[in-house]
């Protein structure tokens with residue numbers, strides 16, 4: 001592997017995105033959770049939920065800040081690292097990028113208002129209403145940026161003549177075939193990850209001995225949301241897989257180690273592959289790949305052999321796909337078990353293994369987001385603009401990419417540590433019970 | 443009006459917006475830090491934090507808006523700047539990241555941490571210095587086209603008197619704009635001790651601002667005579683700028699109408715900034731990029747303008763709400779809410 005500009009640009013882009021996406025995901029999902037908690041709190045006139053919303057919002061200010069600054073980084077780095085790509089694609093796809101900024105703007109304004117007006121309105125519902133523009137703003141920015149990413153996978157709405165884009169239709173570019181399934185999956189997975197993360201934090205606190213009603217209410221609420229959103233995520237993932245089978249078959253085939261076009265194709269879970277593309281130690285589910293790709297065992301699934309060798313993605317993305325699906329299934333089962341345990345009253349909902357499972361599910365969901373993006377992005381290789389431009393032809397020719405990579409690596413490392421330290425300190429210094437007492441019972 | 447003029451005007455308006463509100467923010471960081479080390483923080487820091495907390499994220503979006511808009515309207519400019527500015531651009535980015543995140547860490551996380559406050563104050567002066575070099579580079583002479591790309595001539599930039607005069611102007615303007623605004627804000631809050639400290643800051647930074655402007659003019663004459671003579675043809679804009687500067691300084695000196703004084707400061711920079719911009723045309727980046735050649739295709743350009751107008755219809759009422767709640771609500775400003 002040679003550390004040329006292309007490789008270094010890929011590394012820097014990957015690093016920034018991998019870091020940004022954690023905070024972006026949280027930024028899309030947490031406002032929804034805050035809104036739900038405040039809604040329940042006002043509706044039931046229950047201070048526990050109101051305090052929950054308030055404490056989540058306080059932590060959210062930190063993650064938003066990191067999301068904003070890392071987003072600014074990726075926004076500028078796109079032009080600095082991939083100038084040739086932006087020069088061509090900018091002609092076609094800058095519309096959603098532009099709209100995304102408006103969505104941020106809208107969100108930023110109302111988030112500012114929301115955070116500083118907790119006790120300012122006589123009618124509590126007025127304050128809750130402010131969460132609506134915040135949710136619209138953050139989900140809309142996810143929607144717009146995802147159309148850009150979808151465009152890179154299935155570009156349309158232009159023609160390439162002598163390296164210049166002509167006959168441009170920005171709306172068609174935004175509404176490319178990949179957009180619906182991708183947006184659906186990105187949104188549901190963001191909501192899911194945020195719900196599971198909050199559940200994990202609560203569960204961890206309970207394991208450390210906090211047992212008040214406040215924590216019980218929080219865990220119940222977040223676990224109900226986790227179940228709903230993880231089911232939505234799985235549904236959306238299924239839609240995405242069916243979409244890939246139709247439109248971007250090389251990505252699905254690489255993820256499934258599926259070489260020959262055939263019907264009744266097997267689904268391969270985990271395993272290893274040798275240099276002759278022989279698969280060992282894998283779990284084989286007969287016919288399931290056809291079922292996943294087209295809801296029928298007779299569905300013909302296109303294999304990698306139908307593509308030129310230099311236009312197929314690397315095969316290791318198989319593991320990314322499998323891990324993502326495994327984590328998704330784990331969270332669904334886990335939240336079902338928890339809810340049954342609570343409802344049936346047979347087991348205690350404080351059952352330790354379940355609590356540990358929930359605590360682990362938080363970080364795992366974040367990993368699933370990372371695996372999902374790595375799968376989706378590396379699965380597009382070698383293309384940066386599928387069918388039009390390869391990654392290798394798009395990187396900057398400028399000097400200093402390596403140095404820049406090192407600078408940003410250090411920066412993100414420090415940011416990651418400080419974010420955790422600040423968040424932990426923020427909640428340690430103000431335990432929920434004390435705050436509940438101070439705010440509502442004086 | 444042609445599409446390219448419309449496009450560049452939209453971008454320039456946003457850059458102007460960023461100039462004003464970011465200056466308030468950057469300068470406030472410096473004053474907060476300075477207040478701490480000169481033991482006057484009990485007088486001014488509360489006031490600064492009351493204003494900044496709800497709006498800092500909005501400030502950042504102005505900046506994002508500008509560069510996303512530049513890529514959208516003028517993809518070629520993004521190509522040249524992107525290739526050439528990887529290192530200097532990254533330095534600005536790192537500073538912005540430090541500033542934004544440490545503001546949040548300091549403000550919401552651990553209060554009273556002097557180190558965070560120091561970073562916040564220092565980056566407040568370094569960022570305008572770093573960002574202003576993008577304008578310097580646009581004057582030409584700091585990029586060389588070679589083979590497959592463009593090369594950035596760092597040595598020329600660091601040894602150019604013009605470049606340093608722009609940096610100087612950026613820093614003193616930030617402090618002047620910020621002090622003028624905070625004086626007004628303190629006055630509204632009825633916080634006389636804070637007002638008096640901030641008023642002195644404003645008066646202190648007022649003469650350097652105008653001196654630095656003349657310095658920039660003089661060095662522009664040496665660096666880029668073509669641009670200089672076009673600027674002279676727009677002398678009335680710079681004259682108006684000077685006039686508003688005098689009005690603002692007079693009002694602040696006489697301790698009256700701080701609101702009007704701040705509006706005059708805004709107009710001072712409005713005329714200077716648009717005079718500079720108009721005389722810079724048709725170039726975005728001399729001599730490589732002009733607005734005429736680099737403008738995006740008409741379909742995209744029209745779409746962007748339509749979205750821009752729709753976006754403004756959405757944003758202006760929201761911004762007014764924000765201002766009504768935090769800037770013009772006397773109780774909030776006075777710290778009673």
Ligand code: HDD
Nearest residue numbers: 182185186189234237238240241325328368369372373376
């Ligand atoms: C919590 C996170 C999470 C979980 C549990 C899952 N996914 Fe996922 N997946 C994502 C998070 C994600 C993602 C980060 O949102 C991706 C990356 C790019 C994208 O469009 O969504 C993604 C991409 C992605 C793609 C590629 C889409 C494309 O490139 O167009 C497919 C086919 C699936 N997923 C399928 C699934 C299936 C069948 C799941 C079964 C439960 C699943 N995902 C769970």
Ligand code: HEM
Nearest residue numbers: 010013014017018021082145148149373374377378381391
């Ligand atoms: C215009 C927008 C985009 C450009 C130019 C772009 C370009 C790239 C490139 C060139 C890579 C390196 C691929 C490789 O490792 O071989 C990459 C990786 C990646 N991208 Fe994209 N991408 C864009 C949009 C997105 C979006 C919207 C996301 C979602 C957050 C995203 C997520 C990722 C991730 C997580 C990786 C890391 C994959 C890895 O580890 O290799 N990208 N991107």
Ligand code: HEM
Nearest residue numbers: 024027028064067068071072074075104142145502503506
């Ligand atoms: C190429 C990929 C991406 C680019 C260029 C990008 C750009 C940006 C920028 C410029 C910001 C800062 C905005 C501000 O100043 O407020 C930001 C923040 C954010 N981005 Fe990204 N982004 C990318 C990927 C994503 C993805 C895939 C998502 C959602 C799934 C996302 C969601 C967010 C969120 C929620 C924030 C925080 C802003 C807030 O909460 O106000 N971004 N991004």
